[in-house]
């Protein structure tokens with residue numbers, strides 16, 4: 355069975371150690387990667403993905419821990435060995451391409467060969483083959499600045515492959531590309547892994563990529579928090595079977611669901627299924643509308659605010675089918691939406707018409723909407739602060755602070771979250787009331 359290709363053991367990378375600005379980029383990361391695996395390192399920005407990749411490449415030295423590649427401990431390599439390692443064992447691809455602008459495309463691809471004592475003809479031949487393979491040979495004599503992003507990335511992939519390394523590392527390689535070029539680059543990597551049998555490690559924060567990998571390593575705050583397996587290429591004793599879901603064994607039920615929910619991935623079927631369900635349910639409840647239904651409604655709302663449309667007209671149009679110039683909602687939803695919009699608009703309009711009365715109306719409205727339970731003292735303060743906001747003697751932050759502060763500190767003592775919501779609605783009222791004349 356296959357030997358380990360990469361072993362990262364309790365890797366820690368700490369910047370500015372012991373100082374006040376100490377950063378633990380990697381906080382004890384262990385991972386084992388076998389030959390010909392396609393592994394994705396996935397996680398939010400700043401979680402340490404690049405640092406892990408550079409640790410594996412030997413470009414970043416460990417503060418603690420070990421990185422062993424093809425049986426060799428990177429930290430114990432001589433300088434000469436390391437240079438050879440970078441030239442022959444590892445190819446790297448970056449988000450920003452890192453092509454040399456003053457060299458032609460073909461010379462960029464040849465560059466890793468320059469120190470290997472091959473003839474110019476040999477170097478160019480190898481480079482040209484790769485350029486042909488990735489359909490960029492016609493640009494061989496151009497300069498990088500004359501290429502599109504997708505073409506530049508293909509050049510940099512050719513450069514990574516030119517010395518025929520066994521491992522390819524890619525750091526957010528599609529991060530700077532449009533979606534078509536990104537797809538093209540992902541297809542190339544898939545082929546390099548499948549056909550050329552390279553071990554391939556890619557850093558990404560795009561969940562749509564996860565499906566390509568044999569294995570996904572999830573990172574957070576400098577640690578690996580989870581691993582998922584799509585296809586196990588590891589020897590049986592290394593494989594953890596718990597998360598295995600292979601495309602062959604997915605049920606028809608799941609297949610049909612995946613057709614509806616395009617962003618439902620196999621990775622989510624394990625631990626992430628509940629969060630996925632929650633998200634779908636949440637969007638459904640908050641807005642059962644399609645994009646067209648909601649933009650049509652927004653257009654009608656504009657007419658309503660311009661007073662080109664009255665309440666009844668608004669309701670009718672919301673309910674009407676899209677083909678007939680409506681928003682395609684249903685009647686009940688249309689009624690409750692218009693009533694709510696009307697309520698907010700009419701409260702807002704009182705603010706300038708009758709400020710004295712508005713103070714009571716607005717306060718009561720906010721208190722009712724957010725079920726605020728205020729004693730007499732709190733109610734007095736609440737109204738006083740709303741008054742100050744209505745009279746523009748205080749901005750939203752001032753209002754929020756006073757609603758949030760405890761009574762002792764002179765505030766109303768609302769929960770922070772409630773204070774925020776009340777203030778947001780108050781600001782909406784102020785906006786609706788505002789008129790430029």
Ligand code: ADP
Pocket residue numbers: 369370377378379397398399400401402403404405406
């Ligand atoms: P990712 O690639 O997941 O976005 P990185 O590996 O680049 O994250 O960085 C991980 C953390 O280490 C971040 O908080 C980053 O700010 C910090 N970091 C990276 N390089 C340095 C450095 N040279 N000096 C100090 N902090 C660094």
Ligand code: MG
Pocket residue numbers: 400403404405525
């Ligand atoms: Mg990064």
